[in-house]
Every structure is written in C-alpha cells, then in structure tokens.
Amino acid sequence: MTAQLPPDMAQKILAGDRRSLARAITLVESGRADHRAQAAALLEQLAGSGRQALRIGLSGTPGVGKSTFIESFGMMLTAQGLRVAVLAVDPSSARSGGSILGDKTRMERLSRDPMAFIRPSPSQAHLGGVARRTREAVSLCEAAGFDVVLIETVGVGQSETLVAEMTDLFILLMAPAGGDELQGVKRGIMEMADMILVNKADGDLKPAAMRTVSDYAGALRLLRKRSQDPEGFPKALPVSALAEDGLQKAWDEMTALATWRRENGHFDRCRAEQARHWFEAEVREGLLARLHSDPAIRAKMQSLGDAVAAGQSAPAAAAAEMLGLLGA
Amino acid sequence: MTAQLPPDMAQKILAGDRRSLARAITLVESGRADHRAQAAALLEQLAGSGRQALRIGLSGTPGVGKSTFIESFGMMLTAQGLRVAVLAVDPSSARSGGSILGDKTRMERLSRDPMAFIRPSPSQAHLGGVARRTREAVSLCEAAGFDVVLIETVGVGQSETLVAEMTDLFILLMAPAGGDELQGVKRGIMEMADMILVNKADGDLKPAAMRTVSDYAGALRLLRKRSQDPEGFPKALPVSALAEDGLQKAWDEMTALATWRRENGHFDRCRAEQARHWFEAEVREGLLARLHSDPAIRAKMQSLGDAVAAGQSAPAAAAAEMLGLLGA
Numbered sequence: 048m049t050a051q052l053p054p055d056m057a058q059k060i061l062a063g064d065r066r067s068l069a070r071a072i073t074l075v076e077s078g079r080a081d082h083r084a085q086a087a088a089l090l091e092q093l094a095g096s097g098r099q100a101l102r103i104g105l106s107g108t109p110g111v112g113k114s115t116f117i118e119s120f121g122m123m124l125t126a127q128g129l130r131v132a133v134l135a136v137d138p139s140s141a142r143s144g145g146s147i148l149g150d151k152t153r154m155e156r157l158s159r160d161p162m163a164f165i166r167p168s169p170s171q172a173h174l175g176g177v178a179r180r181t182r183e184a185v186s187l188c189e190a191a192g193f194d195v196v197l198i199e200t201v202g203v204g205q206s207e208t209l210v211a212e213m214t215d216l217f218i219l220l221m222a223p224a225g226g227d228e229l230q231g232v233k234r235g236i237m238e239m240a241d242m243i244l245v246n247k248a249d250g251d252l253k254p255a256a257m258r259t260v261s262d263y264a265g266a267l268r269l270l271r272k273r274s275q276d277p278e279g280f281p282k283a284l285p286v287s288a289l290a291e292d293g294l295q296k297a298w299d300e301m302t303a304l305a306t307w308r309r310e311n312g313h314f315d316r317c318r319a320e321q322a323r324h325w326f327e328a329e330v331r332e333g334l335l336a337r338l339h340s341d342p343a344i345r346a347k348m349q350s351l352g353d354a355v356a357a358g359q360s361a362p363a364a365a366a367a368e369m370l371g372l373l374g375a
Numbered sequence: 376m377t378a379q380l381p382p383d384m385a386q387k388i389l390a391g392d393r394r395s396l397a398r399a400i401t402l403v404e405s406g407r408a409d410h411r412a413q414a415a416a417l418l419e420q421l422a423g424s425g426r427q428a429l430r431i432g433l434s435g436t437p438g439v440g441k442s443t444f445i446e447s448f449g450m451m452l453t454a455q456g457l458r459v460a461v462l463a464v465d466p467s468s469a470r471s472g473g474s475i476l477g478d479k480t481r482m483e484r485l486s487r488d489p490m491a492f493i494r495p496s497p498s499q500a501h502l503g504g505v506a507r508r509t510r511e512a513v514s515l516c517e518a519a520g521f522d523v524v525l526i527e528t529v530g531v532g533q534s535e536t537l538v539a540e541m542t543d544l545f546i547l548l549m550a551p552a553g554g555d556e557l558q559g560v561k562r563g564i565m566e567m568a569d570m571i572l573v574n575k576a577d578g579d580l581k582p583a584a585m586r587t588v589s590d591y592a593g594a595l596r597l598l599r600k601r602s603q604d605p606e607g608f609p610k611a612l613p614v615s616a617l618a619e620d621g622l623q624k625a626w627d628e629m630t631a632l633a634t635w636r637r638e639n640g641h642f643d644r645c646r647a648e649q650a651r652h653w654f655e656a657e658v659r660e661g662l663l664a665r666l667h668s669d670p671a672i673r674a675k676m677q678s679l680g681d682a683v684a685a686g687q688s689a690p691a692a693a694a695a696e697m698l699g700l701l702g703a
Contacts, residue, residue: 087691094689183691319684326683327666329694330676334662334701338655348655355654356647361422363415363511366657373662374702 052085057092060191065164068191075183076169078176080340090183093190100132100189100196101305104210106236107220109201112246114153116220116288117197121154123294125162129195132188133157136181136200136210137168164193178209179332182325185213211239212321215314216301219243221263223255238270241281241304244297248285260285277307337373347372380413385420388519393492396519403511404497406504418511421518428460428517428524429633432538434564435548437529440574442481444548444616445525449482451622453490457523460516461485464509464528464538465496492521506537507660510653513541539567540649543642544629547571549591551583566598569609569632572625576613588613605635665701675700 052074053059059067075086107113121131133154157163169180181198188196198214200206211217219240237243243263248256263283282300286293308314338348351369354360380402381387387395403414435441449459461482485491497508509526516524526542528534539545547568565571571591576584591611610628614621636642666676679697682688 083691084695087689087695090689091692094686094692179691186689319686322686322690323680323684326680326690326693326697327676329690330666330697330701331663333694333698334665335659338658338662348658352651352654356651358422358647358650361415361418361514362650362654362657363411363507364419364422365654366661367412367415369654369658370661373658 052089057089057190060093060187061096063192065191068164068187069166071187072166072180072184075187076180086183090186093186096190098189098192100185100193101216101301102185102196102198102214103301104207104214104217105197105199105220106201106207106210106217107246111220111222112288113199113220116244116246116286117199118154118157119288119291120294120298121157121163121197122160123291124195124298125157125160128162130162130164130193131157132164132166132191132193132196134166134181134184134188134196134198135168136177136198136206164188164191177206178213179325179329181209182213207236207239212324215305215308215317216241218301221245221259223247223252223259224262234270237266240267241276242297242300243267243281243283244286244293245283246286246288248293249287249290253285256285259283277304280304344373380417385417385518388421388515389424391520393519396492396515397494399515400494400508400512403515404508414511418514421514424518426517426520428513428521429544429629430513430524430526430542431629432535432542432545433525433527433548434529434535434538434545435574439548439550440616441527441548444572444574444614445527446482446485447616447619448622448626449485449491449525450488451619452523452626453485453488456490458490458492458521459485460492460494460519460521460524462494462509462512462516462524462526463496464505464526464534492516492519505534506541507653507657509537510541535564535567540652543633543636543645544569546629549573549587551575551580551587552590562598565594568595569604570625570628571595571609571611572614572621573611574614574616576621577615577618581613584613587611605632608632672701 053067056067056071060071071086071089074082074089077083077086105113105117107116117133121133124131154165158165166184169177185196185198198210200210207217217239219236219242221243223245243260245256245259245263248260260283267281267283284293284297284300286297288294305314308317337344339345347369351360351365355362355365381395384395384399388399399414399417402410402417405411405414433441433445435444445461449461452459482493486493494512497505513524513526526538528538535545545567547564547570549571551573571588573584573587573591576588588611595609595611612621612625612628614625616622633642636645665672667673675697679688679693683690683693
C-alpha cells in the first residue's frame with residue numbers, strides 16, 4: 048500500500064470501484080498513525096453517503112457448514128440483483144493466520160461473482176483492533192453501495208458480542224443435534240440471536256434437523272423476548288446450504304424482521320447506540336494506547352513498574368505518579 | 376470517617392491496632408480523591424514494613440459450606456498462634472448489599488477471636504474498584520502483622536481471576552458430586568486452582584466426597600501442570616469443615632506448596648508480577664476515569680457521542696477530536 052491516498056479515493060469508492068474499496072480496507076486495517084489519520088478522514092468524507100446496507104452477523108462453530116451457507120446464501124442474493132460483501136471476524140486468525148488464505152477458496156463460486164466482495168479477517172492480535180477495523184470496513188462497503196454486508200465469526204470467545212454490536216441482525220447457524228445436546232453454544236450467544244438457522248436439513252439428517260429446529264424455537268422464546276421483536280421472533284428455521292433449500296424463506300424472515308424494526312424505530316435507534324458505543328470504545332482505546340505508543344511514557348511505565356515489582360513502591364503511589372505525568 | 380488521618384496511623388497499624396486497621400481499610404475503600412491521596416500516602420509509608428502474610432484465595436459456589444470452612448480453618452490457625460485476616464470479594468454485594476451484614480454472623484466464633492479480623496466486601500458497583508480496594512486491604516493487613524490473609528470470593532464471573540491475581544495460593548472449595556457432574560465450575564477456574572478441597576467429607580456424604588476427590592485429582596492433573604508446581608500438585612483433598620477433619624492436612628499441603636515456591640523463586644517472582652500488574656491496571660483505570668470524573672470532558676463526550684449517534688460524524692473522527700482535546 049502506498050502511504051498517500053489518491054485524492055479521488057472517496058469518489059472511486061462511492062462509484063463502487065472494488066480495487067479502491069480493497070485498498071481502503073487495507074488502510075483501515077493498518078495500525079500506523081498516519082494511516083489511522085487518513086482512514087479517519089476518508090471515513091468522515093464517506094459518512095454523508097447516506098447509503099445503508101443490511102448488516103447481518105453470522106456465527107457458528109466450525110463444522111456447521113458456515114462457508115457453504117455463505118456461498119449458497121450469497122449466490123442467491125446476488126442472483127436477485129443484490130450486492131453482497133462478506134467480512135470475517137476471526138480472532139484465531141491472529142495467531143494461526145489459518146483461515147486468511149482459506150477464505151476465498153472456501154467460497155469459490157461467490158468469490159468469482161462480480162456482485163460479491165469477500166474480505167478475510169484482519170490479522171490483528173488484539174480483538175478490539177479487529178473489531179474497529181471490521182466496523183470501519185462495513186462503513187466502506189456501505190459507501191461502495193453494497194446492499195448486504197455479512198459479517199462472519201467463529202463461535203469463539205467474545206467475537207460474537209463484537210459482531211452483534213456492529214450488525215442489524217445476528218444469526219446463529221447450527222447443526223442438527225441429538226436430544227438436549229447443547230452444541231457448546233453459550234446461553235449468552237443464544238440470547239443475542241435474532242434467528243437460529245439449523246443447517247444440513249437434507250437427506251438423512253433432515254428429521255434430526257427438524258427436531259433441532261423445534262427445540263431451539265422453544266429455547267429461544269424462553270431465553271429472550273425483546274420489545275424490538277415482532278410476534279414470532281426470535282425464530283428457528285431449517286436450511287440446507289448444500290441443497291440450497293430454505294434460504295429464500297430465511298432471507299424473507301430476515302427482511303421482515305428488519306422492516307418491522309425500521310418501521311418501529313428500533314433499527315435506527317440501535318444503529319445510533321452502536322455508533323455511540325464504538326465512539327466511546329475508540330476514545331478509551333486511544334487513551335490507553337498512549338501507554339504503549341509513546342516511547343518516553345513506555346519507558347516510565349517500565350521503570351515505575353520495576354520499582355513496584357521490587358517492592359520499592361506501592362502500586363497506588365506509582366500509579367499516581369504516572370497519572371500525574373500523563374496529566375490525568 | 377474523618378477527612379484527616381491521624382499522623383500516627385501508620386505506626387498504629389504496624390503495632391497491630393485493629394481500630395486503626397479498620398479505619399485504614401475504610402479509607403482505601405473510599406472513592407473520594409482526597410481519600411485516595413491519603414490512602415496512597417499511607418500505603419507508601421507501610422510499603423517498607425517487610426511483613427508478608429500468606430495470601431490465600433478461596434472460591435466456592437454458595438452451598439459448598441464456605442463460611443463454615445473459613446470459620447473452622449481460621450479457628451484452627453489462630454489456635455496455632457497465627458493471626459488470620461478474612462477479606463471478601465463479592466461483586467453481588469454491590470447490588471444487593473446482601474452478604475455485607477451477614478459476614479460476621481456467618482462466622483460467629485471467628486469474628487470474636489482476638490487473633491482474627493473479618494472484613495466484608497466493599498460495596499462498589501465496579502468490580503475493578505472492589506479489586507483495588509481488596510488488594511490494598513491485603514497490604515494493610517500484612518503491615519498489621521497478620522500471618523494469613525484469606526480472600527474469599529463467590530464463584531461468579533471474573534471475581535476468581537481477580538482474587539487469583541492478588542493471592543499466593545488459590546483454593547477451590549467444592550461439594551461432593553455424583554459422577555461427572557461439573558458443579559457449574561468453569562474450566563478456567565479449575566485451571567487457576569492450586570488445590571481443590573472437597574468439603575462435607577463426613578457422615579453419609581463421605582463416600583461421594585472421596586469419589587469426587589479422586590475425580591478432581593485426575594481432572595486437575597490433566598488441566599494443569601505448571602513449572603511452579605512441585606510433584607503431586609495441584610492436589611485434591613477431602614475436608615469436613617463441620618467435623619473439623621482434614622483441615623490440618625490441607626494447611627500442611629498449602630504451606631508445603633508455598634515453601635516449595637519460595638525456595639524455587641516462584642513465590643517472589645509471582646508477587647513481583649502481581650504488583651506490576653496492579654500498578655498497570657491502576658494507571659489504565661486512572662486514565663479512563665478522566666472521561667467520567669471531569670464535567671467538561673463528560674459533556675464533550677456526550678455532545679460528540681450525540682453527533683455520532685445522529686450520523687453527523689464518524690466514530691473515528693469524533694474519537695480523534697476527543698483524544699486531541701485530552702492531549703492523547
């Protein structure tokens with residue numbers, strides 16, 4: 048990436064130029080201070096575009112067929128004339144780098160579709176960093192005119208919460224399960240779900256999938272009833288990504304829910320609160336970043352920390368000294 | 376509490392004066408800026424006392440008999456001439472105020488023992504605040520000459536991690552369980568345990584307790600093997616707080632582990648890293664506190680947040696403006 052942005056970057060993104068979009072996402076993924084400043088300026092220029100995609104969070108543990116689902120679901124949407132962007136939040140990729148190269152081969156047909164745009168998870172050690180960069184990539188995709196932005200995450204740790212906090216709908220993809228098996232999904236994640244899709248509702252697994260759907264439908268209703276949900280939501284539905292079955296029904300339900308929330312004001316209110324949340328999170332992160340980014344501050348943190356570790360100073364007194372130096 | 380500390384407060388604490396200790400703990404529990412400054416000064420004066428207690432963290436879900444255990448275990452230690460302080464970290468007390476009044480009645484005999492000192496959990500809404508105050512109370516108890524500081528926590532949320540980060544040994548108290556029952560203890564908490572004590576190893580429950588001990592002994596060895604553990608640790612042992620059985624054996628194992636770690640340098644290294652950790656945590660908290668404590672900053676956060684929520688500004692640009700005002 049060149050250090051200097053072309054002056055017409057914003058215009059090119061608004062015109063839907065994929066290469067500019069990709070470069071802009073690389074820019075927001077950078078941790079360099081000059082890149083951050085350029086990224087902030089670019090996002091501010093694009094903030095007034097007024098374009099809005101439906102942001103869909105999708106979570107599911109490995110093995111539920113997430114890639115196949117995204118491919119089939121995405122191909123169905125693009126066939127209907129919708130432009131689809133797929134982003135990923137995968138904290139594990141920070142360590143292993145594993146899924147980064149895999150993303151495009153995982154979704155071979157969709158990645159060649161001119162109506163689709165697939166971007167792997169940024170490789171950042173810090174989940175908060177991944178979150179900010181993904182959220183900014185969502186804004187860029189919206190400005191570039193995508194109709195649907197799908198944010199995929201693996202069912203691990205806090206990544207679901209982050210994805211739920213940057214999306215309009217949060218969908219859980221599950222596999223057919225036997226009896227009261229819980230598939231390792233935490234209650235908190237179930238509570239965030241607007242919809243559970245039970246995949247692999249085909250062939251021999253169909254009866255098990257249908258039973259799982261009715262189990263989850265009951266569980267969902269017990270777990271959550273929110274004022275921003277119309278009658279019947281949250282919902283559990285069967286799909287088969289492989290047989291491309293149930294996908295239209297799932298999409299219809301998603302758009303029905305989004306429409307209901309738009310009409311009842313929940314949609315905009317939720318987005319406004321999400322934006323405020325991310326602003327506050329960014330201020331907090333920026334404040335804390337000083338402790339690491341400024342060499343003089345970092346050195347002082349180290350020397351005061353050494354004194355505390357050696358028992359020469361109490362943590363409170365050393366912290367007070369440091370905060371005094373920081374002007375806090 | 377008076378706003379001004381008596382000038383001989385530190386001397387009185389070092390002399391073991393209980394009333395001064397209690398007042399000093401009230402001081403460190405205060406959130407007022409002038410109290411914080413006084414507390415930091417007092418802790419700094421006492422930092423050089425060179426006194427060290429064995430800090431034991433004790434976690435267990437309600438119903439395992441934690442109060443009875445602390446009472447029996449504490450009485451056994453005081454009978455051996457050891458001075459015992461009991462502190463609590465209970466995030467739930469912030470909301471309910473529930474266990475605060477209960478602490479002394481829960482441990483009736485121990486609370487009347489002149490060799491023991493019991494202090495309930497500070498009522499703070501913020502777990503980080505509870506942690507800092509408890510950690511500072513530990514320092515005060517050490518300066519006051521206590522030999523053992525027991526920090527009790529309920530098995531909820533992050534409180535175990537905080538307690539493990541301020542203690543030398545972390546003990547999990549469990550009830551006898553049938554078969555592969557997990558007692559709602561998370562794997563992460565099991566991994567922190569230096570020792571699991573299975574309580575109620577008496578009467579009808581004794582066989583179940585013994586089976587549970589051997590189940591946990593196996594699980595512990597699978598879960599964790601750290602270089603700071605001698606052969607055979609982490610360990611699971613049966614105790615009966617009610618029958619006062621197995622307590623001496625548990626104490627012998629605790630001191631054996633502490634002695635081994637002291638001789639191998641792990642003990643001091645761990646304390647040094649804990650102290651550094653708390654210093655860094657306090658600096659971070661202090662930095663973030665500015666966002667709420669300063670009315671002008673709070674108002675600006677609100678107005679910039681409003682602009683972001685209204686879509687007039689992008690989170691990154693608003694955050695950059697705020698950070699500029701904060702000099703960060």
